[in-house]
Amino acid sequence: MTPDPRRTEGVHPDHPDLDRLAVPDLVRVLADDQRGAVTAVQAAAPAIARAVELALPRLERGGRLVYAGAGTSGRLGVLDATELTPTFSWPTERAVPLIAGGSRAIREAVEGAEDDRAAGAADVGAAGVGPDDVLIGIAASGTTPYVLGALDAGRLSGALTVGVSNNPGTPLLAAVDCPVLLDTGPEVISGSTRLKAGTAQKIALNTFSSAVMVRLGKVYGNLMVDVRATNAKLEGRAVRLVCHATGADEASATAALAQSGGSVKTAVVMLLLGVGAAAATARLDAHRGHARAVLEDRTGGQP
Structure with missing residues (x-):
């Protein structure tokens, strides 16, 4: 053969x-x-x-x-x-x-x-x-x-x-x-x-x-900031990611996540730039979802 x-x-x-x-x-x-x-x-x-x-x-x-x-x-x-x-x-x-x-x-x-x-x-x-x-x-x-x-x-x-x-x-x-x-x-x-x-x-x-x-901007640093928190384990992970990325305490991270609809990326921008959820979302949209670009351009692309 x-x-x-x-x-x-x-x-x-x-x-x-x-x-x-x-x-x-x-x-x-x-x-x-x-x-x-x-x-x-x-x-x-x-x-x-x-x-x-x-x-x-x-x-x-x-x-x-x-x-x-x-x-x-x-x-x-x-x-x-x-x-x-x-x-x-x-x-x-x-x-x-x-x-x-x-x-x-x-x-x-x-x-x-x-x-x-x-x-x-x-x-x-x-x-x-x-x-x-x-x-x-x-x-x-x-x-x-x-x-x-x-x-x-x-x-x-x-x-x-x-x-x-x-x-x-x-x-x-x-x-x-x-x-x-x-x-x-x-x-x-x-x-x-x-x-x-x-x-x-x-x-x-x-x-x-x-x-x-x-x-595509789904990661900030080496953090999976676009994780979808669909269970208790992932909800806890989301809080820890926000705390790690921002230095915020657990209560602040939890509050930001609640205001952002559970979006880790949005919560990170909110806490680091001191803006609300709507403003953080707008800035992310202006930078095609890239948190790094938003945080390096402190105007977030806004006038």
Whole structure:
């Protein structure tokens, strides 16, 4: 049989007796191999940075982040899209996860769905992907037909296309504006790309979307000042963030948050500039939501 050229499909040379290892050694081997995921993302950092820089103008115009994947890759896209709202108050309608087989595939395998190239194109069309959107295709193999179909449609729509693959020289990387190679090589359990290939994808997606959100003003310093406080834990976090950013006491931070409708960013501007909620909101709006810009321009852009 002709060897599969995809490195993720290769047999790991170091652990032919994996099934004979004692549990402590087995756990150590599996954990140690994950270090390759970090190395792969570090090597891909320039490519990820380029994708961030090209994505920003589209997102500043109101574009969306659209993720397309199958299996593990698709589920990681769903995860990244879902977490943007509570972490950065990113509107849910501007983070669109597409997964081969639909929402059922999040919890169970949908046989054959990833092989349907036309379905990938159809899902992108149904999502109304357009020129201001950023379409991220994720496939460890770099050959998944569903993802390639999604990217076909994304290119035709004029969207910025980003491709994340764990194999060099694959159709996915050749088909996108911003190829991101995460060269993780063979898996300890041969072919199980939910291991370090999946870990590398998770790190890369986290890095990409977090960098985008920082540049869009969703972070002040290294504080997540656009956090959406939807439970008691996050409400407490919001108070601590305001206290840390402003030096205010807990009572003052709590009062500012109440007046700002729970907006950490607005409360920070209120306390540091000594203005009310309406004025703080107006100043943030004048600076496209960037607290740093408001605080460095003490007029807040106001006459």
